[in-house]
Amino acid sequence: MNRYVALLRGINVGTAKPIAMADLRACIEALGHSNARTLLRSGNVVFDSAEPVDARSLETAIATATGVSAPVVLVDDARFRQIVAANPLAEVSVDPSRALVYFLSGPVAGGPADDTGRGRPSDTDLLPERLAFGEHAIYQWCPDGISQSKVPAKYFLSLGVTATGRNLRTVEKIVALLDTP
Known part of the structure; x- marks a missing residue:
């Protein structure tokens, strides 16, 4: 099973x-x-x-x-846990309601890390916000609040794959459901 x-x-x-x-x-x-x-x-x-x-x-x-x-x-289950454990922003994401994990339906063509042409602000323009890329997810830290993010929603729609975000508080609750028989 x-x-x-x-x-x-x-x-x-x-x-x-x-x-x-x-x-x-x-x-x-x-x-x-x-x-x-x-x-x-x-x-x-x-x-x-x-x-x-x-x-x-x-x-x-x-x-x-x-x-x-x-x-x-x-x-x-295993991939979900792997994505959560691989969060490169875990140390800076001190408030789980202001940190997001965007789960991806597949790999982003050409990789997303150099994607400012798709509408993502540069890393410098994002500060103090942070965006990090994993193989199966994109991680975002929004210290000023998610609604104040400098990354336009259309960026996540431009990736060529489905991306759906959950805040870390919700991700932690999903892991708890995975742990429940």
Whole structure:
């Protein structure tokens, strides 16, 4: 049995793309997966599966069941923990509500580290904010608050892969769900 984390992007933001978490759990379990548990209303689902799972199948099933189309980033238990442990900004991210991990659906073509042409401010222009790149995630520290970030939202949409962010407080709660039988 394998454990997965499905992260839906852009649901339940204000009144946009509303999905009830009970419906999301039911959809996941209707696909034959088990032990589906959601966290908050932002599209975080931890579940178990004896069969391989792919994000596209989840996206299609969720859209069919709820009428809401939302990209899904699917991460297995081991990879999720690896991404969390690899956070290069962990020492400076003293407030978990002001630090983000953007989980990526795949590798960014050409790598994101030299991506100022996609609309990302230079490292100097970002200060005191920080952005760091991992193989499967982008890490962001926003000491002035996430709503004050100097990185435009369109940057994350320009990567050519799905990127969905969660603050470290939420990430820690997802890890706790992964630890729960």
